[in-house]
Amino acid sequence: MSDMMARRTTTLTLLTVFLAGCTSSSAWYGKEDDTVLDSHQQTVAAGDDALKRSVEGQTKNDTTKLDESIEPSLKKTAEKARDRLDSGEVADGEVAEEDRDLWMRIRAGFAMDHNQGDERMQQQLDWYQKHPAYVKRVVERGRRYLYYIVEEIERRGLPMEYALLPVVESAYDPFAYSHGRASGLWQFIPGTGHHFGLDQSWWHDDRRDVLASTNAALTYLDQLAQRFDGDPTLALAAYNSGGGTVSSAIRRNNRKGEPTDYWSLDLPRETRHYVPKLIALAKIFDDPGAYGIELPPLEDEPYFEVVETGGQIDLAHAAELAGVDVDEIYLLNPSFNRWATRPDGPHRLLVPVASADRFRQGIASLDPDSRVSWDHYQVRSGDNLGAISRRYGTTVAVLREVNNLNSDIIRVGQQLLIPSAKAGEDTYSHSESQRIARKQERGGRNNDGQRVEHRVTRGDTFWDIAREHGVSVRQVAAWNGMAPGDPLVPGRKLVIWSKNADAASATKVASNNRSGMVRKVGYRVRRGDSLSTIANRFAVNVSDIAAWNDLNTSRYLQPGQSLVLYVDVRNSP
Numbered sequence: 001m002s003d004m005m006a007r008r009t010t011t012l013t014l015l016t017v018f019l020a021g022c023t024s025s026s027a028w029y030g031k032e033d034d035t036v037l038d039s040h041q042q043t044v045a046a047g048d049d050a051l052k053r054s055v056e057g058q059t060k061n062d063t064t065k066l067d068e069s070i071e072p073s074l075k076k077t078a079e080k081a082r083d084r085l086d087s088g089e090v091a092d093g094e095v096a097e098e099d100r101d102l103w104m105r106i107r108a109g110f111a112m113d114h115n116q117g118d119e120r121m122q123q124q125l126d127w128y129q130k131h132p133a134y135v136k137r138v139v140e141r142g143r144r145y146l147y148y149i150v151e152e153i154e155r156r157g158l159p160m161e162y163a164l165l166p167v168v169e170s171a172y173d174p175f176a177y178s179h180g181r182a183s184g185l186w187q188f189i190p191g192t193g194h195h196f197g198l199d200q201s202w203w204h205d206d207r208r209d210v211l212a213s214t215n216a217a218l219t220y221l222d223q224l225a226q227r228f229d230g231d232p233t234l235a236l237a238a239y240n241s242g243g244g245t246v247s248s249a250i251r252r253n254n255r256k257g258e259p260t261d262y263w264s265l266d267l268p269r270e271t272r273h274y275v276p277k278l279i280a281l282a283k284i285f286d287d288p289g290a291y292g293i294e295l296p297p298l299e300d301e302p303y304f305e306v307v308e309t310g311g312q313i314d315l316a317h318a319a320e321l322a323g324v325d326v327d328e329i330y331l332l333n334p335s336f337n338r339w340a341t342r343p344d345g346p347h348r349l350l351v352p353v354a355s356a357d358r359f360r361q362g363i364a365s366l367d368p369d370s371r372v373s374w375d376h377y378q379v380r381s382g383d384n385l386g387a388i389s390r391r392y393g394t395t396v397a398v399l400r401e402v403n404n405l406n407s408d409i410i411r412v413g414q415q416l417l418i419p420s421a422k423a424g425e426d427t428y429s430h431s432e433s434q435r436i437a438r439k440q441e442r443g444g445r446n447n448d449g450q451r452v453e454h455r456v457t458r459g460d461t462f463w464d465i466a467r468e469h470g471v472s473v474r475q476v477a478a479w480n481g482m483a484p485g486d487p488l489v490p491g492r493k494l495v496i497w498s499k500n501a502d503a504a505s506a507t508k509v510a511s512n513n514r515s516g517m518v519r520k521v522g523y524r525v526r527r528g529d530s531l532s533t534i535a536n537r538f539a540v541n542v543s544d545i546a547a548w549n550d551l552n553t554s555r556y557l558q559p560g561q562s563l564v565l566y567v568d569v570r571n572s573p
Contacts, residue, residue: 053268081327109160124280205340209335233262321362386536408532449497470499
């Protein structure tokens, strides 16, 4: 699908944001009391297009990049887990029974009109007929999740065609992540995720949680259907392009005296093809033989059970207790950004049915001290929370939380607990530096530009960097394993395959001239500042700031207070 700008205008601001890639979530930005049902946006299905290109032979890569919020030590696990999605490999004990078929149950729940003689639907049918491998692969990907989704749809009395919506959205890839920052099976963006109660933290992202995201998506679809008088085609169109977009199209047709059904509306191009794509899939799943397609068998029984863990637990340890691979745990629990479940809950894991009893027994007899591993660190002179968090791959907020700190102030000799992975790095992934380096080097294979390194400074934007080097924003983001909407953190190294020789040369000169770059600067304390935050901002030590300014570190800084800093311009904001 193509990108599109969505605009929300008020008397004070004109806010323009990229909203591509958020099919399920109806990208929602604005005040907390705004309703997502009235939003306007254009969307992109992240995983569907990638898989289609792969099936058509245009590319060997049929997966989207992983969300940058996922800790590097888990990214290899996620990539390995994704390989199992297409393989049909299941956990031990999960054997299909021929006399129990989920397809019959799905067909019985179809409620939409599949007989529309619309050219758009025929185009979709023709494509699927020519590419039966696509259908087979999305079924293999979805077999872990379909039973649960079918159960939820039946419980709510919704059209069973909705069970096929993750095919359109993510190709049933729970790790699908679009350049518009949409994530998960149902492709929620951050703002709309929050609107529907999908928590996103350092530890965890509910947009990828199988249970939470399914509940949010079906709730959203139900709300949209109610808004449009129970019409599922209009609900689906609004799910794709926003309720406001559909309502506007209806009003236009009303003024012209024309029909206001989905098939008669003038909608964005992607939305015009969105519903036909879903109905074409439903027609094929309803009668696969008529289209020369054979569906893989799918048993009508749950693949996983929800098991209460009673507290935080390392994912590698959980896999051991369940007797399955770490990647199987991660396939069923793709929401975790770190090596462990989140400390504040919900304390539960999805595990294969065949492993559930074993896992419950293991959890019941588990020593509380062995659930998660911790590093013990003694604060040294010059330390600050920012430097320690970077050293251990965590955040200042996490260090404050696990050590019950009320501020960023720490003292020499103080003992800190730092969360760490129980298993070795090989169990989870390569280091972040190695992973990012591989991504950055791969970016140049299909580009004739000159490789340059850019160190992010405060105020940098993707747009400015891209313009300087004669490349696109999307290219800069992709070369560095990011999305265009991701924040640029000062100090991060970016690799750019520059098309601008002058800019590339200037960047190299700057990179080679970085000795003796310490400068004296003045800084005026702002509200909320502390010695620690200032030290983090300018990449210096708290003790040095205190010495330069004859400060007592036990006293608070005052807004407006003047400080002298000696800053290496290589690291300055």
